[in-house]
Amino acid sequence: MHKVFGTKENAEYLDREGAYFIPYRNNEIGVIKTPKGYFFIGGGVEDGETHLECIERECLEETGCSSLVEGKLCSAETYGKHPAIGYFHPIQTYYFGRLNERILPPTEKDHILCRVDYSELKGKMFLEMQNWALDRLWIHLSHTL
Numbered sequence: 001m002h003k004v005f006g007t008k009e010n011a012e013y014l015d016r017e018g019a020y021f022i023p024y025r026n027n028e029i030g031v032i033k034t035p036k037g038y039f040f041i042g043g044g045v046e047d048g049e050t051h052l053e054c055i056e057r058e059c060l061e062e063t064g065c066s067s068l069v070e071g072k073l074c075s076a077e078t079y080g081k082h083p084a085i086g087y088f089h090p091i092q093t094y095y096f097g098r099l100n101e102r103i104l105p106p107t108e109k110d111h112i113l114c115r116v117d118y119s120e121l122k123g124k125m126f127l128e129m130q131n132w133a134l135d136r137l138w139i140h141l142s143h144t145l
Contacts, residue, residue, distance in 0.1 A: 017091050021097065062106055
């Protein structure tokens, strides 16, 4: 499943491919809390990196934990205007699974791993497309558990 957010204007956009991980345990979802708000674990895919390699790197950087990816959930993209970048087009693919135990300290100091009950997190992700992906995970888990 894929969804497009925003309206593409007649402008040159900076495309950014990203891979994101949504760990779950019972009704709790693992998210990163920053001064801006809640985000999924993940980020931009570096040159020559696969989505799963990106997720593993970002999990270690943001949480200090390794990941156990169980599957691909969905993808989304949005067209918007970023205050520092200008016209911005993030393209995000979302995966779900479990976080393993912490194996080293996280390197991103303003990123705090939180486990939040789905009912408390619903609609509170910083990005609209991540709220949509969170709902896709909940629907998926409701049909498999």
